[in-house]
Amino acid sequence: MNTSKFKGEIYQQFSRIGRALASPVRLELLDLLCQAPRTVEALAKETTQSLANTSQHLRVLRQARLVEAEKHGLFVVYSLAGDEVCTFFKSLQKLAEVRLSEVRSLAQSLLAERHMLMPVDRGGLFSRIEHGEVTLLDVRPVDEYRAGHIPGSLSVPLADLAEKIAGLPRDREVVAYCRGPYCVLAIEAVEILRRHGFTALRMEESVHDWQAAGHVLQTEE
Amino acid sequence: MNTSKFKGEIYQQFSRIGRALASPVRLELLDLLCQAPRTVEALAKETTQSLANTSQHLRVLRQARLVEAEKHGLFVVYSLAGDEVCTFFKSLQKLAEVRLSEVRSLAQSLLAERHMLMPVDRGGLFSRIEHGEVTLLDVRPVDEYRAGHIPGSLSVPLADLAEKIAGLPRDREVVAYCRGPYCVLAIEAVEILRRHGFTALRMEESVHDWQAAGHVLQTEE
DNA sequence: TAAGTAATCAATAGTAATATTGATTACTTA
DNA sequence: TAAGTAATCAATATTACTATTGATTACTTA
Structure with a gap:
């Protein structure tokens, strides 16, 4: 050679x-x-x-x-x-976000139209979740929830949200998460929740970010 | 949208x-x-x-x-x-190394043929370099050396090694580095150095690893 | 202004990637 | 054993990529 x-x-x-x-x-x-x-x-x-x-x-x-x-x-x-x-795929997304203005403007225009540019306090959110101060919804398909989810989160796949929405507590904030910053599930969930009068926020972080922050995931239901 | x-x-x-x-x-x-x-x-x-x-x-x-x-x-x-x-490119290389056995075997067969499988003590090497206990050669083209090199290293591009080899101190170990683990310049340099009776080692780490380890680079000559 | 040089453009032939269609394989179960 | 199903295979038309060649552009300098 x-x-x-x-x-x-x-x-x-x-x-x-x-x-x-x-x-x-x-x-x-x-x-x-x-x-x-x-x-x-x-x-x-x-x-x-x-x-x-x-x-x-x-x-x-x-x-x-x-x-x-x-x-x-x-x-x-x-x-x-x-x-x-998975780590590499996330870093590809991150590189695309940094290098390609098209990625940033696509994401921004989607969020702006839906009035979701309001920042979610990342640091504070994790601790509020841990203290059960918000209703945390995992809006991904149930199999993904089973494979690993943030402890304390409820599995409410987007497709089932309409029927399950009546059972959610109305006296506190709802936070929805899905696969990450470029996944649209949580965006759609928040839209539906707001239409029903909830104070709903979208969390960009996924289970991988939760894990990367040193927390453990929960598996199965 | x-x-x-x-x-x-x-x-x-x-x-x-x-x-x-x-x-x-x-x-x-x-x-x-x-x-x-x-x-x-x-x-x-x-x-x-x-x-x-x-x-x-x-x-x-x-x-x-x-x-x-x-x-x-x-x-x-x-x-x-x-x-x-650059960081992303390195992580692509790393992913290829982890996932593709062909990458590992290519690298190994190149090194084995040249009797360079001897491990270089990564941790100790950086401190020996800092204390000037080895002759550290940067065998990349001179422009790359100028753009940033490990402090204390000498610029001896592979092409110039033959003529500069006489000026190197023979009483201590020579360590050669180039662009990283998949760059062949340091391998060829070590071969030449050994043929001339030097105790020569190849360092896999590049200036980027040196930088990533928290050290600063030196620019210009 | 003319000559020279670095880089790009344009056209092209050859090769590879993509999505579709229909056939086939491998397995399960009635 | 036959029927049914998930997945792959095979063939194909379309589109995209790659490397080559020669022409052109943009700039510098004699």
Whole structure:
């Protein structure tokens, strides 16, 4: 092995990761898998892609060793190959946010239209959550909640919010969270809650940020 | 702006970064720019690509806002758009190392052939360097040394090593460093030094690791 | 102003990526 | 064993990427 052959091959290897991240569909798949493992069918449905196309994109991700597949009976369950993949995906989002003004303006225009630019006090919020001073809603699908959620949070998937909203205490603030700053679930939840007269806030932080801040997650229901 | 339009566009934006990282040539260009700004001509020469091809790849990197171009007289000097790009590139390398066994085996086979698997004591080395107990050589091109180097290091570009080797003190250990764990310059330097009877070691860490460890760099000569 | 140089542009051939369709495989269960 | 289902495979049309070539632009300097 001479050094110039090494150089050629090592950058080729690095580019496998880049290639895997070059498609919006694959990034959406990764984003979902950061929350919880899923079957191909579930991933296809959530990304509104055909089954075959989803399967093909998953193959690319698997070839880059970013995800793993395991057969469970009739289903193939895909999951992240490791926590470091999620961390890396978050840092990709962060880099895009810092470098691409388009990302910042997209996010801002979505929030501004919905009157959600009001800042949520990040430091104070975590401690208010820990002291049970707010009703904390996890509005992600229930499987993601089961895979890990912030202690004390209630699982109220966005799809079920309408029917569960009557049971929420009206005398205190509601805080909704989902997958992170670029997930729209909490935004939609807050809109619905406000329409029903609640004082509702959206928390940008996800379970990963909660974990990164040194807290532990709760699994199962 | 509805939420599904937002989702479509935000992943599209994230994928701009992925696309930019999908080519081995662009990763090599980024790697070089992590060390120091350069003209198109210099980048073309160092990557052994044609001028036109290099220019095109740089355009892609610029469109992803990972690099910036500034015209200096007849030359266009490209540089990293920010330190966070270098940090991200390093984390891509790290992810590839963790996830891709091919990366680990490529690196290992290169080192094993050259009898360089001997571990360098990372913690101790930094303090021995600070106390001047080793001759520390920066074997990168001189422009990279000028852009920032470890204090106390001598600039001995690999190309000049043969002629400068006579002037090195023979009574103590020589440590060579270059751009990081996947750069071959220090490996080649150590080979030459050993052939001339020196006790030579390769340091995997680069100026970025030195900086990340809380030390300051030295600029200019 | 003319010659020279760095870089980009434009056109193109070859290759690779994407999404669709329909067929096939692998497994479960009636 | 047959029917049903999840997932993959195979073939394909479309689109995008890559590297090359030669022309052009923008600037400097003789």
